[in-house]
Amino acid sequence: MKQHNYETQLRWSGSTGSGYRGYDRNHELVVAGNTLRASADPAFLGDPALPNPEQLLLAAASSCQMLSFLALAALAKLDVVHYEDNARAVMPETGVSTQITEIDLNIKVTVKSADEQEVLRLMESAHEQCFIANTLKATVNIHTTVAVIV
CATH class of the missing domain: 3.30.300.20 (K homology (KH) domain)
Incomplete structure (x- = not known):
């Protein structure tokens, strides 16, 4: 049976030490060598200028x-x-x-x-x-x- 495999990488750094409202949701996704900046939905405290x-x-x-x-x-x-x-x-x-x-x-x-x-x-x-x-x-x-x- 033929199988297709897919890989991505995700990178985030910051601190959750100040609690739920205090940490940055912005992160990077790497797909096929292309970096895409992303965040959470604004309803979940993400950046509305970035895809979620x-x-x-x-x-x-x-x-x-x-x-x-x-x-x-x-x-x-x-x-x-x-x-x-x-x-x-x-x-x-x-x-x-x-x-x-x-x-x-x-x-x-x-x-x-x-x-x-x-x-x-x-x-x-x-x-x-x-x-x-x-x-x-x-x-x-x-x-x-x-x-x-x-």
């Missing part, structure tokens, strides 16, 4: 859906010329087990000379094949608007 883990999870779901769709479209000889997603996630604070419960991918895709139903079918197939969506407990909803140009 919840946003990165949403970005991963959005990116995976797009890459899965583009691969299927290319294999089907469908000419996709533009793709955008205004994704949203919901994380209700319900008490003990706070988690993202729902992700909405609001996709606008532009294709050349294609059948809209075929595009929607490929989008659904991409969702079924998306590695990230298959990993998450949250519901991932796909809302697609298709524009066909000639």
